[in-house]
Amino acid sequence: MAEYAIGRKQKLMMSRPFKVTLKLMAYVLTCFVIFGPLSGLVIWSFAEKWHWPAIFPQSWGISYWLKAFKGDMMNSFVNGIEIAVITTIIVVAISVPLAYVMARYRIPIKPVIMVLFLLPQAFPSLPIFANLSVVFYRWNIAGQKTGVILVHIGAAFIYSIWTMVSVFQSIPKVLEDAAYSMGASNIRTFFDVALPLAVPGIIASSLLVFLYSLDEFTGTLMIGSPFVKTLPVQMYTSSMGYEMQIASVTSLIITIPGILLLLCFERFMKAEYLSSFGRI
Amino acid sequence: MNHIKIMEKLPDRRKACYGLLGAVIILPAVILVLVIYVYPFLQSFISSFQSHGSFSFENYKYVSEVYAYDVFYTIVISAISLLCVMLIGIFIGGYLIISENKVLEFLFKIPLFIPFVVVGHAIRTFLAPKGILNSLLGQIGLVNMESPPDFIYGFTGTVIALTWKQMAFALLLIMGAFESVDKSYLEAARNFGASGFKQIKDILLPLSWGSIGVSAVLIYTSFLQNFSVVMMMGKGDGPQHLMIDIYHRINYLNDYGVANALGVISYILAMGAAIIYLRKVLKNDG
Numbered sequence: 001m002a003e004y005a006i007g008r009k010q011k012l013m014m015s016r017p018f019k020v021t022l023k024l025m026a027y028v029l030t031c032f033v034i035f036g037p038l039s040g041l042v043i044w045s046f047a048e049k050w051h052w053p054a055i056f057p058q059s060w061g062i063s064y065w066l067k068a069f070k071g072d073m074m075n076s077f078v079n080g081i082e083i084a085v086i087t088t089i090i091v092v093a094i095s096v097p098l099a100y101v102m103a104r105y106r107i108p109i110k111p112v113i114m115v116l117f118l119l120p121q122a123f124p125s126l127p128i129f130a131n132l133s134v135v136f137y138r139w140n141i142a143g144q145k146t147g148v149i150l151v152h153i154g155a156a157f158i159y160s161i162w163t164m165v166s167v168f169q170s171i172p173k174v175l176e177d178a179a180y181s182m183g184a185s186n187i188r189t190f191f192d193v194a195l196p197l198a199v200p201g202i203i204a205s206s207l208l209v210f211l212y213s214l215d216e217f218t219g220t221l222m223i224g225s226p227f228v229k230t231l232p233v234q235m236y237t238s239s240m241g242y243e244m245q246i247a248s249v250t251s252l253i254i255t256i257p258g259i260l261l262l263l264c265f266e267r268f269m270k271a272e273y274l275s276s277f278g279r280i
Numbered sequence: 281m282n283h284i285k286i287m288e289k290l291p292d293r294r295k296a297c298y299g300l301l302g303a304v305i306i307l308p309a310v311i312l313v314l315v316i317y318v319y320p321f322l323q324s325f326i327s328s329f330q331s332h333g334s335f336s337f338e339n340y341k342y343v344s345e346v347y348a349y350d351v352f353y354t355i356v357i358s359a360i361s362l363l364c365v366m367l368i369g370i371f372i373g374g375y376l377i378i379s380e381n382k383v384l385e386f387l388f389k390i391p392l393f394i395p396f397v398v399v400g401h402a403i404r405t406f407l408a409p410k411g412i413l414n415s416l417l418g419q420i421g422l423v424n425m426e427s428p429p430d431f432i433y434g435f436t437g438t439v440i441a442l443t444w445k446q447m448a449f450a451l452l453l454i455m456g457a458f459e460s461v462d463k464s465y466l467e468a469a470r471n472f473g474a475s476g477f478k479q480i481k482d483i484l485l486p487l488s489w490g491s492i493g494v495s496a497v498l499i500y501t502s503f504l505q506n507f508s509v510v511m512m513m514g515k516g517d518g519p520q521h522l523m524i525d526i527y528h529r530i531n532y533l534n535d536y537g538v539a540n541a542l543g544v545i546s547y548i549l550a551m552g553a554a555i556i557y558l559r560k561v562l563k564n565d566g
Contacts, residue, residue, distance in 0.1 A: 026384065034387050037444065040405030040412045041398075052410040053418050053425045094312070097305045107306060111562070116310065118561060120317040121498070122554035124505030126523045127543025130530050131320035131327065154316030157309065187301075215395035218507050232397045232508075239401040239512060248405065251398040258393030 041255075044248035064245040068253060073234060073246075077253065080230035083145060084213035087152040091160050092206045094153075096198075099164030100190060104176075120158045129222040136223055143227040151219035156209045163208065167201030168194065204265060211258055321547075328540035339541035351545055353519035357435065357510075358503035358549075361442040365499055368443070369450030370492070374480030376451070377458045378466060385455070392448035400512030403441040407432040437513040438521070442506065446499050453498070457491035458484045494560050497553040504550055522546050 044050070045064060047057035067073065101107060120128075129151060136142035141150070171194060179189040217232040225233065231254050239247035331338035343351075376385045391399065406412050409430040417423040431437070465483050474482070485492075510521035520528075522542055529539035 030384055030387050033444075034390055036413065037399070037402035037406040038390075038394075041402050043412070044405055053415050053428075055412075055415050055419060094309050098309050101302065101305050105302075107302065113306070113310065114562060115558065116313050116318070118558055119554065120313065122501055122557050123321070123550050124501070124523065124543070124546045126505060126507050127324050127526055127540065127546060128317060128320045130526065130536075130539060130543070131323040132316060134323070134536070135315075135320065151316065154312055157312060158317075161309070211393075215397075217395065217397050221507075232395060235401065236397050236508060236512070239397075239404065244405065247401050251401050255394050255398055258395075259390070261393065 041248045041251045044244045045252055047245060050244075064249050067246070068249045072229075073231070073250065076229045076231050076234040079145070079228060080214055080232075083149050083152060083228075083230065084210050086149050087156055087213040088206050088210045090149075090153050091156050091209050092202065095157060095161045095164045096195075096202060097190075099161055100168050100194060100198075102161075103165050103168035104173075104194075117158055117161055120154075125155070126218055126222065129219050133222050142223055143225070145224075145228055148220055148224040148228050148230075151223050152213045152216055155216060155219055156212045159212065160205055160209050163205040164198075164202065167198050167205065170201070171197045207261060207265070211261060214257060215254060324540040324543045324547075327536050328544045331537050339537040342538055343541045343545065347522075347525055347542060350519050350522055350525055351549075353435075354504065354522045354546075355549060357438055357442075357521060358500055361439045361446070361503050362496060362500050364439065364443040365446045365450045366454075366492070366496055368447045369454040369495070370485065371477075371480060372447075373451045373454040373458060374484050375476060377455060377484065378476050378479055385451075388451050389448050391445050392452060394445070395508075396445055396506060397508040397512070399441055399445040400509040403437065403444060404432070404512060407437060407440065433513060434515040434518060438510055441509045441513050442503055445509065446502060449502075450495060450499055453495035454488070454492060457488035457495070461487045490560065494557060497557040497560075500553050501550050501557075504546060504553075522549075 043057065046060050046062065048059040048061040048063060050057035068077075102110075102113075107113065132151065133142050133147075136147045136150075139147075141147035175197070176189050176193050179193045184192065214230075215232060216230075217236065220228070220230050220233050221236070224230070229237075231250055235247055235250035235254060238250065328339050329335055329337070372384075372388065375381075376388070394402070404411070408414075409428040409432070411432070414423050414428040418425045418428070423429065432440075461484055465487075466479055469479050469483055505523065506521075507523040507527065511524055511527070514520060514524055522545065526539045526542045526546070529535045529542065
């Protein structure tokens with residue numbers, strides 16, 4: 001036994017330099033894999049002139065960044081923010097009370113409602129939105145902000161409802177029971193006990209809704225185009241047209257809010273909160 | 281014991297939420313989902329069986345003649361990307377849990393917040409024939425500058441871009457599952473000299489199959505329904521992802537019949553996954 005322990009110790013000691021090298025290689029490889037593609041965006045966004053096969057651009061500049069703050073792109077940016085703000089407000093207004101009810105009460109035909117809210121996550125959305133655009137044409141809201149906002153509300157809702165339910169489920173029920181035992185009504189208990197406790201969770205999930213709407217692509221393209229453009233759609237068009245600089249600047253503008261959110265809320269980002277990010 | 285009696289006297293908290301207030305809370309959401317998802321979903325079935333204003337199987341016949349290979353291609357591309365993502369998720373996720381390496385964990389989570397459209401463009405700048413990687417490799421003489429290798433558009437590029445984006449999501453979900461495994465099992469295994477690989481294979485994996493299955497389903501559907509990356513990494517000729525075919529049919533040919541037949545096929549491809557997902561999630565809810 002003692003022999004085994006010594007042998008093991010020796011093995012550990014001998015492998016230390018090897019282990020450090022391995023770890024270093026892991027860091028280098030990870031940075032390469034993650035930042036490699038992203039570095040392309042950053043370099044291209046500052047490249048005035050970049051001809052193959054130079055590793056770096058022949059001349060640098062910020063003229064494409066300046067372009068981002070006027071004309072079409074500014075327009076798309078403002079559109080996107082406007083749509084995202086309205087979407088977030090409406091989604092939160094719909095899903096907070098509903099999530100509370102789903103977390104705490106028996107509701108009629110609950111299984112049906114659960115399936116209704118779960119299934120949209122499991123089916124391809126492009127063919128669905130294609131048919132929705134026909135409906136919206138009939139209602140005269142295709143190619144308009146109203147139509148895009150409606151799609152975003154629907155798409156963000158099916159994710160946010162589950163986030164909100166888990167927020168309310170994580171609040172200890174005893175606190176609400178205490179309120180009831182003091183004679184508080186259902187409504188009062190919700191507003192005075194459950195809601196204040198849920199505020200951090202609600203803020204986190206409404207930020208995710210905001211980000212989802214800001215990044216949403218398929219629905220905006222199917223319903224909004226060609227009249228309503230947001231940055232992802234604008235970016236897609238310019239990347240497909242090989243306008244590398246414009247596309248890269250737009251990409252970075254789209255990406256920055258998400259990265260900031262990741263940095264600020266790293267600790268709060270639980271897996272169940274983030275399932276919407278598998279789709280955008 | 282006293283507090284239990286008090287609890288019993290409380291009004292029944294699990295009482296049903298009927299009445300006007302309940303309806304006001306529940307109905308808007310139900311109507312929203314019915315309009316945005318259920319109606320268009322049903323409409324695609326109806327439209328797929330209509331040709332020249334009457335009921336027919338014409339659209340499906342056309343699909344089987346023209347798009348059969350694309351259906352196969354879509355399945356293969358989703359399956360291979362899923363395999364890559366799950367392998368990365370399980371082994372890197374397992375390693376990150378065992379080594380508790382927060383820095384690498386943070387790095388791997390970055391792609392989660394980068395939308396698919398941006399990923400498509402980023403991978404293009406990086407891996408295109410005249411992209412950054414070839415330029416770098418060219419400097420050290422590994423790549424022929426005159427005719428840089430062009431493998432990125434089509435199958436390979438799509439798989440790489442999809443894998444790059446979703447590995448963060450897979451890590452998030454799988455590490456969440458691994459996180460709930462009791463750490464003392466790992467410690468015990470380590471004391472007996474189990475390697476990292478063994479700890480993953482024999483402890484972490486068997487204890488979290490259920491959650492890993494759900495993650496796989498979610499990721500598979502996200503590949504099946506992806507539009508932006510497959511469009512940006514696609515090649516003009518050769519087989520196409522079903523979503524591109526649908527978009528093409530609608531946008532350029534205004535042919536909703538065939539587009540919806542393709543859509544219905546994509547629903548069927550997602551159906552198995554959807555059922556597994558639903559059963560698992562509803563079971564968890566109790």
